[in-house]
Amino acid sequence: SYADDPVDEESGKMASHEHWAHQLAKRYGVVFRDVLKRETMPVTWRELVGHYRKMEWQGAMRGGRFVSGFPGEQFALPEAVEALRAVRRDPHAGAQEIRLSPADPLNLVGIILPGERISPLTSRPIVFRHGVPVAEAATVVHLA
Known part of the structure; x- marks a missing residue:
């Protein structure tokens, strides 16, 4: 039956994880492990990283070091990267x-x-x- 199909179950799980990856990126702009401490979600950071890497390959996210003082991988939406650069250029920003x-x-x-x-x-x-x-x-x- 459809409900017992492990392929369908796995693809549904992947779609859910992808949804979370997009949602968190939209919410925070820059995403890394520590920023997610207050979130309760059915997906691990490790699973999110896979989606963020895929989004990076597609040009939808950028990987790098955007927020100092936090170890590990960080991913940012292109518009968040531009906003961070603008703040760095303008000492009166913020x-x-x-x-x-x-x-x-x-x-x-x-x-x-x-x-x-x-x-x-x-x-x-x-x-x-x-x-x-x-x-x-x-x-x-x-x-x-």
């Missing part, structure tokens, strides 16, 4: 204050950013300046 909900997937404080993890359940936004978390808004709690 100078504006950015407020981020603690529940946002980009809340990587305590994961890849300095400081203790901030619970996604707190209602106070995190304030970033130059890409560094500096405070929790509302009752200002300075982080750096």
Whole structure:
């Protein structure tokens, strides 16, 4: 039967892993093992790497060292690479204050950013300046 076909099951698993690889790349722009610590997913980093290498061969991703201080392979979408280059060229880029909900997937404080993890359940936004978390808004709690 169809349900018992190991080939169909394996191709379905591969499609699911490929979906996760694309989803995570869109979410983060730059993907590496440590950035995925907060994710719960049915795919391992090793399985994702295979998909990212395939995407790199197709020109959809780039492999390299994009974020310093983290070992292992890193992959980035071409538009993320360009954004990182633009920030490096312009010393004023990122100078504006950015407020981020603690529940946002980009809340990587305590994961890849300095400081203790901030619970996604707190209602106070995190304030970033130059890409560094500096405070929790509302009752200002300075982080750096």
